[in-house]
Amino acid sequence: MLESIDYKKIFTYFEEISNVPRGSYHNEKISAYLVEFAKKHNLEYRVDEALNVIIKKPASSDCKNQDPVIIQGHMDMVCVSDDGSHDFENDGLDLQIDGDLLYAKGTTLGGDDGIALAYTLAILASDEYTHPPIEAVFTTDEEVGMDGAAALDVSDLKAKMMLNIDNEEEGILLVSCAGGASADIRFSKEKVETKGRPITIRVSGLVGGHSGVEIHKHPLNASIFLGRLLEMAGEESAFRLVSITGGDKDNVITNVSEAQIVSVGDADQLLADLSQYADCMVEEVSSAEPNIKIDIQMGEEQSIQTFDDAFTRTMLDFVNLTITAVQVNSSDVPGMVESSLNMGITKTEGNEVQLGFSLRSQKESYLSFMIRKLQRLSSCVAGDGVTCTFNIRGRYPAWDYKKDSVLRDLMVDEFVKLFGREPIVEGIHAGLECGIMSKKIPGLDIVSFGPDIKDIHTARERLSIESAKQNFDFLVNVLARLAQA
Numbered sequence: 291m292l293e294s295i296d297y298k299k300i301f302t303y304f305e306e307i308s309n310v311p312r313g314s315y316h317n318e319k320i321s322a323y324l325v326e327f328a329k330k331h332n333l334e335y336r337v338d339e340a341l342n343v344i345i346k347k348p349a350s351s352d353c354k355n356q357d358p359v360i361i362q363g364h365m366d367m368v369c370v371s372d373d374g375s376h377d378f379e380n381d382g383l384d385l386q387i388d389g390d391l392l393y394a395k396g397t398t399l400g401g402d403d404g405i406a407l408a409y410t411l412a413i414l415a416s417d418e419y420t421h422p423p424i425e426a427v428f429t430t431d432e433e434v435g436m437d438g439a440a441a442l443d444v445s446d447l448k449a450k451m452m453l454n455i456d457n458e459e460e461g462i463l464l465v466s467c468a469g470g471a472s473a474d475i476r477f478s479k480e481k482v483e484t485k486g487r488p489i490t491i492r493v494s495g496l497v498g499g500h501s502g503v504e505i506h507k508h509p510l511n512a513s514i515f516l517g518r519l520l521e522m523a524g525e526e527s528a529f530r531l532v533s534i535t536g537g538d539k540d541n542v543i544t545n546v547s548e549a550q551i552v553s554v555g556d557a558d559q560l561l562a563d564l565s566q567y568a569d570c571m572v573e574e575v576s577s578a579e580p581n582i583k584i585d586i587q588m589g590e591e592q593s594i595q596t597f598d599d600a601f602t603r604t605m606l607d608f609v610n611l612t613i614t615a616v617q618v619n620s621s622d623v624p625g626m627v628e629s630s631l632n633m634g635i636t637k638t639e640g641n642e643v644q645l646g647f648s649l650r651s652q653k654e655s656y657l658s659f660m661i662r663k664l665q666r667l668s669s670c671v672a673g674d675g676v677t678c679t680f681n682i683r684g685r686y687p688a689w690d691y692k693k694d695s696v697l698r699d700l701m702v703d704e705f706v707k708l709f710g711r712e713p714i715v716e717g718i719h720a721g722l723e724c725g726i727m728s729k730k731i732p733g734l735d736i737v738s739f740g741p742d743i744k745d746i747h748t749a750r751e752r753l754s755i756e757s758a759k760q761n762f763d764f765l766v767n768v769l770a771r772l773a774q775a
Contacts, residue, residue, distance in 0.1 A: 291385050295392070297759045299415065304392075304408035308400060309382035313369040314539075316379055317341045317430040317438075320365045324407075324428055331415055340430055340441035347414050347424040353773040358423035360452035360734075361413070361765075363406020364432030364439075364723065368539055371397045372749040391752040399751040401743040403432065406455035409762055413769070421769040425449050432456075432723055433541065435472050435684025439723040444730045451697045451772070452731075453765065454724050454738035458503065458746055460757045461709070464738035465698055466717035468502065468628075469657055469688035469725055470650040472540050474681045475668050477604055478642040484530050484596040487557040488589045490550050491516060491564060493536075495581035498545030500747045501632035501648050502720025505543065505616060506625075510579055512536050512547035513636040515571070517609030519584070520549060522567045524606060527560035529553050530596040531605055533638035540634035540646035542747045547636060552596050553588075561588050597641075600674035605643060607671040609633075613663055620652065620717075627719040629656045631664070650719060652688050689725035689736065691717065697735040700775075704767045708760070739764070 292301040312320035321341040328335035334346040343365075349356055369378035376397050384395040393399050410426050413419055425447050430438030457464050493516045497509045513536035523529075529551040536547025553560045568584040575582060597605070613631055620628040628651060635646030647664065651657035665680045672678035692698070698715065705713040724736045741757035744750070 292387070295387060295755050298762060299412045300408045300758065300762050303411040304404055305385060307404055307407050308385055308394070311379055311381065312365055312367055312400065313378045314366040314431050314434040317366055321430065324365070327411060333414060338441065338443060340438045342430055342438045342442050343428045344447070345414060345426040345428070347426070349423045350417070350420050350773065352420050353422055355422050355773055355775045358425050358449040359769065359772055360425045360427055360447065360449040361410045361455070362427040362429070362452055362723065362727065363403045363410065363455045364429045365403070365407060366431055366433050367400035367402065367404060368398055368433050368542065368747040370542070370747060370749055390755050392755055393752045397749055398747060399753055401751060401753040402458060402746040403456050405741060405743070405753065405758060409455055409765055412762070413766070419766050419769060420773045422773045429723060433539070436686050436721065436723050436726055437684060439726040440684070440686065442730070447731065450733065450735060452724070452727060452734055452736045453768065454722060454736060455740050455765070456722055457718070457738045457740040458743035459740070460742045460754070460761060461711070462714045462716060462739070463698065463701055463705070464718050464722070465695065465715055466691040467689040467722040467725055468650040468652050468719050469654060469686055470648065470721045471657065471661065471685035472683050473647040473649060473661065473664055474683065475645040475647070475664070476642055476679045477601065477608070477672060478677045479597060479601045479675055481595040481641050482598050483593055484552050484554060485591065485593045486552040486554050487591050488532065488550055488552050488594055489529070489557070489561060489564070490548065490587045491519065492546070492548040492585045493582070494546045494585070495583040496545040496579050498543045498748055499745070500720065501541045501543050501630070501634060502650055502718070503746070505630050505632060505719065506627050508615065509543050510575060511614060511633060512544045513633060514609060514614060516547045516549055517606060519564065519567055519571060520551070521606050521610050523560060523563040526563050527553065528555040529560060529602070530599065531602040532594060532596050534605065534636055534643060535638055536636040537634045538637070539747070540648040541632065542634050543632055544634055544636070545748070552594050557588065561586065601676050604671050604673065604676045608668065611671065612667060613660065617660065618656065623717055626717060628652045629660060630719065631660060650721060652717070654688065686721055687725040687729050689722060689728050692735060695735050695737070697737050700771055701737050701739070701768055704771055705764060708764055708767060
C-alpha cells in the first residue's frame with residue numbers, strides 16, 4: 291500500500307506495524323513482532339514481564355564515540371474508531387494516502403507512537419548509517435499510565451543520552467514535561483424498579499482531542515456538557531438515571547456521551563425542557579464546536595431498573611461540581627499549561643458508574659493537591675447509601691529541564707543545518723516517558739522530537755509524509771554527529 295511513498299524503509303515498517311494489533315493493554319502481538327525483528331537481524335534483545343522490548347545494535351564501523359545512545363518510543367496506540375465498529379484486538383489498520391497526509395480509514399492512525407517504531411526499526415535494519423551503539427527501548431502501555439516504562443529494568447542500559455520520538459509537531463524540541471496520575475472513581479448503589487418513560491440524550495460531534503496536547507484550547511467535554519444539560523432540566527422535572535457513558539480513555543477529551551434517564555413526573559414537560567436547554571447550550575458553544583449535535587429520544591412508558599433519587603443527585607452533583615480542564619498556567623513558560631484534569635471515562639456497569647480522570651502537573655505538590663481535592667469532592671457528594679471508592683494509579687514524575695544539555699545544543703545545531711530555521715525549544719504539558727526514564731537513569735540527557743501528526747487520539751489523525759521523511763533524516767544526522775563526537 292505504501293510503496294509509492296516509501297522512504298529509506300520507514301513506511302515499510304510503518305505499514306508492517308499497522309497490520310499488527312497494538313492497542314493499550316494488548317501489547318502481546320506487537321511485542322512478539324519486535325522480538326522476531328531482532329532475531330531476524332541477529333540483534334541482541336530482551337523482553338520483560340511487562341512486554342517491553344530492548345534491542346541493542348553495535349556501533350557502525352566508522353563510529354569514533356562508543357558511548358551508547360537510547361532511541362525510545364512506545365509500542366501501544368490509542369484505539370478510536372469513528373463508529374466504534376473496528377476490532378482493534380484482531381484487525382490491522384486500513385491505511386490511506388491523501389496528498390501529503392497518511393491516515394487510517396475510520397480510525398486512529400497510531401502515528402503516536404508508531405512513527406518511533408518505524409524510524410528505529412529502519413535504523414536497526416540498515417548498515418548504511420553512521421551511529422554510536424544503539425539501545426532501542428520499546429515500551430508498553432504508555433497511553434494508559436506509562437506502565438511499561440514504570441516496570442522497565444534499566445540496569446543493563448549504559449547510555450547517557452536518549453532520543454525520545456514521541457512529539458507530534460515538527461520544529462519543536464521538547465526538553466521537559468508534566469508529571470501526572472490517573473484517578474478511578476466509582477459510585478455504586480443497588481438499582482430500583484421505576485415506572486416511567488425512558489429518554490435517551492446523546493451529545494456528539496465535539497472536537498475532543500488529547501488532554502495534554504490540546505487541553506489549552508479549552509474543548510468541551512461531552513460528559514460534562516451532558517451533565518449540565520441534565521442538571522438544568524432536573525430543576526423543573528423529576529427523573530432517575532439509568533446510565534451515562536462517554537469515552538474510554540482518561541487522557542482523551544470526551545467528544546461523545548450518552549445518558550438514559552426515566553421520567554418520574556411529567557415526561558412531556560421534561561422532554562420540552564431538555565430540548566429548550568439543548569438549543570440554548572448549542573447556541574452558546576456553536577463557534578467553538580460547530581459540529582455539536584444533541585439527539586433526544588423518548589420511549590413508551592415501562593418499568594425499568596434505574597438508580598434511585600439519591601444516586602441520581604450524587605451523579606449530577608459530581609459531574610457539575612468536579613474540577614476539570616486547565617487549573618493553572620505556567621508562570622515560568624508563557625503559554626504553557628502547568629496543571630490540569632480531564633474526566634475522560636464515564637461508564638455504567640450494573641449498579642455502578644465508573645469515572646476515569648487524567649491529572650497532570652509540572653509541580654508534584656499541585657498534583658497532590660488536585661488528587662486530594664478530587665477525592666474530597668467525591669466523598670462529599672456521596673450520601674444516602676451511595677458507596678464511593680477512589681483509587682490513584684500510574685503516577686509518574688515530571689521531566690525537569692536540564693540547563694547543561696549537550697544533546698539539546700547538538701540537536702538545535704543539526705536542525706538549523708537541515709531545515710534552515712531555528713527550532714522551538716520548550717516543555718510540554720502532556721506526560722512523556724522521559725520523566726520516568728530520567729528518574730531511573732539520573733543525569734540522562736534527553737530530547738523529544740517527531741514529525742507533524744495532527745489530531746492524535748482521534749479518528750481524524752493525520753501524519754505528514756514529507757515531515758516524516760525530513761525528521762528521519764534529522765534523526766540520522768543527529769546519530770552521525772553523536773558517533774563522531
